[in-house]
Amino acid sequence: MVALSPVAHGLARPDPRRVTLLLALGTLLLALLSLGTGAAGLGPTELLSALTGEGLDRRAQVILWDIRLPRLALGLMVGAALAVSGALMQGLFRNPLADPGIVGVGAGAGLGAVLAIVLGGLLPAGVAAFVGAHLVPLAAFLGGWVATLLLYRVATRGGRTSVATMLLAGIALGALAGALTGILVYLADDRQLRDLTFWGMGSLAGASWPRIGASLPLILPVLVLSPLLARGLNALALGEAQAAHMGIAVERVKRFAILGVAAAAGAAVAVAGGIGFVGIVVPHLLRLLGGPDHRHILPQAALLGGGLLVGADMIARSLVAPAELPIGIVTACLGAPVFLWILLRRKGGMGL
Amino acid sequence: MLETQDLHVTLGRREILRGLDFTASPGTVTAIIGPNGSGKTTLLRALTGEVPYRGRVNLNGHDIARTPGPRLAGFRAVLAQETHVAFPFTAAEIVRLGLEAGIGAHDPTLPERLLTEVDLPGYGPRPYHDLSGGEQARVQLARVLAQARQPVTPSGPGWLMLDEPVASLDIAHQLLVMRLAQRFARAGGGVIMVLHDLNLTAMVADRVLLMAGGRLAAQGAPAEVLADTVLQTAFGCAIRANTAPAEGPWVLPQSVLTGA
Numbered sequence: 325m326v327a328l329s330p331v332a333h334g335l336a337r338p339d340p341r342r343v344t345l346l347l348a349l350g351t352l353l354l355a356l357l358s359l360g361t362g363a364a365g366l367g368p369t370e371l372l373s374a375l376t377g378e379g380l381d382r383r384a385q386v387i388l389w390d391i392r393l394p395r396l397a398l399g400l401m402v403g404a405a406l407a408v409s410g411a412l413m414q415g416l417f418r419n420p421l422a423d424p425g426i427v428g429v430g431a432g433a434g435l436g437a438v439l440a441i442v443l444g445g446l447l448p449a450g451v452a453a454f455v456g457a458h459l460v461p462l463a464a465f466l467g468g469w470v471a472t473l474l475l476y477r478v479a480t481r482g483g484r485t486s487v488a489t490m491l492l493a494g495i496a497l498g499a500l501a502g503a504l505t506g507i508l509v510y511l512a513d514d515r516q517l518r519d520l521t522f523w524g525m526g527s528l529a530g531a532s533w534p535r536i537g538a539s540l541p542l543i544l545p546v547l548v549l550s551p552l553l554a555r556g557l558n559a560l561a562l563g564e565a566q567a568a569h570m571g572i573a574v575e576r577v578k579r580f581a582i583l584g585v586a587a588a589a590g591a592a593v594a595v596a597g598g599i600g601f602v603g604i605v606v607p608h609l610l611r612l613l614g615g616p617d618h619r620h621i622l623p624q625a626a627l628l629g630g631g632l633l634v635g636a637d638m639i640a641r642s643l644v645a646p647a648e649l650p651i652g653i654v655t656a657c658l659g660a661p662v663f664l665w666i667l668l669r670r671k672g673g674m675g676l
Numbered sequence: 677m678l679e680t681q682d683l684h685v686t687l688g689r690r691e692i693l694r695g696l697d698f699t700a701s702p703g704t705v706t707a708i709i710g711p712n713g714s715g716k717t718t719l720l721r722a723l724t725g726e727v728p729y730r731g732r733v734n735l736n737g738h739d740i741a742r743t744p745g746p747r748l749a750g751f752r753a754v755l756a757q758e759t760h761v762a763f764p765f766t767a768a769e770i771v772r773l774g775l776e777a778g779i780g781a782h783d784p785t786l787p788e789r790l791l792t793e794v795d796l797p798g799y800g801p802r803p804y805h806d807l808s809g810g811e812q813a814r815v816q817l818a819r820v821l822a823q824a825r826q827p828v829t830p831s832g833p834g835w836l837m838l839d840e841p842v843a844s845l846d847i848a849h850q851l852l853v854m855r856l857a858q859r860f861a862r863a864g865g866g867v868i869m870v871l872h873d874l875n876l877t878a879m880v881a882d883r884v885l886l887m888a889g890g891r892l893a894a895q896g897a898p899a900e901v902l903a904d905t906v907l908q909t910a911f912g913c914a915i916r917a918n919t920a921p922a923e924g925p926w927v928l929p930q931s932v933l934t935g936a
Contacts, residue, residue, distance in 0.1 A: 337801075418762035559773055561762040565726050570777035570823060571749025616763035 351631035400630035407629020410603020415557030427494030436467020464594035469586035542591035601659020702833030710887030736832035768800030774822030827865030
């Protein structure tokens with residue numbers, strides 16, 4: 325008879341629905357805090373009094389509706405987009421180190437955005453009028469899409485992704501996109517240079533309702549539809565062949581994941597510049613917290629990513645107030661150590 | 677019924693399979709044996725549609741090249757020689773992947789019951805990456821059994837295709853896996869598995885396919901295939917098959933000193 329196995333002591337994981345609820349509450353709290361924080365001295369008490377019907381003066385109304393609310397909305401949207409595209413990409417590459425910012429997808433999207441800013445004027449007037457404010461996000465999406473496709477082709481052989489190849493190919497892609505971006509910057513005129521500098525700072529400072537409107541059509545569908553890929557991404561964790569044997573339409577899952585990454589990461593880069601590490605830190609924290617099931621990771625990433633970016637934006641605005649730090653600096657300071665920590669403690673299943 | 681017709685596989689410029697014709701029936705265990713590099717794994721991967729092939733593979737009357745994956749997954753589960761798992765899934769979560777792939781309802785206690793069947797009772801919440809190689813192999817087997825939980829499905833008999841399912845297991849667990857395979861076949865399903873151990877083959881297989889150089893060197897009942905001259909030609913070393921015991925033939929390697 326088979327020998328008795330030792331009794332297993334498992335790690336108790338929190339109920340995923342409770343995690344989601346707590347994340348939603350935390351993000352809501354941060355959002356309210358963020359609305360009451362800023363250089364104009366409009367604090368939470370004034371905002372509360374506005375809610376209780378005492379009304380705000382004209383100046384306060386402008387600050388709330390035209391500055392703080394769009395900034396909050398952009399932060400939630402961009403953070404959610406970055407985190408969800410990170411989770412999708414990690415699922416696609418079966419690797420917790422994949423992040424649009426690290427493996428060149430952000431640079432590809434950046435190249436697309438710069439192309440649109442510098443050469444957008446050459447478009448026929450009809451086309452320009454048709455795409456309008458959506459031109460930069462669309463171009464960023466296309467740039468991110470091409471970069472993701474190239475990366476997947478280079479880094480994945482026989483259904484397995486090599487971490488080393490993925491990171492090296494990401495460096496090469498990022499360098500190439502950076503060089504092409506450099507050429508375009510060299511060609512740009514003064515007005516375009518100002519647009520580029522403003523865009524490249526990686527900031528939520530340019531938040532406005534039209535900007536949000538321009539990128540929402542790319543980001544919202546990804547946030548809402550990505551959980552449909554969850555079962556496929558879970559199965560892909562065992563490799564492409566195993567996923568196919570489990571009845572997953574592997575090619576379709578890959579195609580939609582790549583499109584989703586490009587749309588969400590591209591649009592985020594287009595409106596907020598290069599904000600790094602949100603895509604890698606958020607899914608990693610969620611896996612530590614409640615396990616790697618993509619059915620929970622994907623919606624939770626949207627909540628935690630949005631909350632994290634709003635929090636980072638508060639730090640960026642308050643550390644050197646009344647000036648502000650580029651938010652990319654804050655996320656890098658928080659995210660880079662986490663990235664190194666993942667590298668240090670990694671073990672089985674990384675597929676190097 | 678599994679049928680192949682003139683099955684060829686060429687990988688790169690090498691022809692790995694050179695025209696295989698055979699059938700395997702539901703209700704039986706078919707073992708694929710043969711020396712290293714004879715094409716056993718490639719054959720299994722062709723049968724599962726993992727490598728491109730010429731010829732035909734029919735499973736339950738469906739040409740597998742023209743049958744959508746989700747449909748096949750409803751009556752065929754596949755265990756690879758090695759499975760790498762990305763991300764810190766627990767044993768129960770891995771088994772649940774198989775449950776979601778199969779057809780029909782399942783209840784939440786099933787992962788734990790299947791883990792108990794592969795002698796991993798209470799292992800559900802344990803992280804897969806913390807398990808030993810043999811335990812991981814049995815978790816994967818439980819996943820495959822979860823997918824093929826109905827030996828007879830509405831679309832015909834279920835099939836288990838296993839590539840060296842006992843490679844990393846101790847002898848007790850090797851026997852356990854053989855019992856599970858046999859039970860599946862007795863319940864009406866079909867089992868195709870690549871094996872290295874000729875004695876296990878002799879004990880469990882109803883039919884044996886002996887591969888050599890990309891061809892079928894022999895096929896038939898264990899007593900026919902596991903014979904001295906057949907094995908010595910295929911493997912190129914001195915082997916003696918003892919057909920006397922009632923349990924079936926026992927294969928004894930002769931002394932290393934008298935080897936080929």
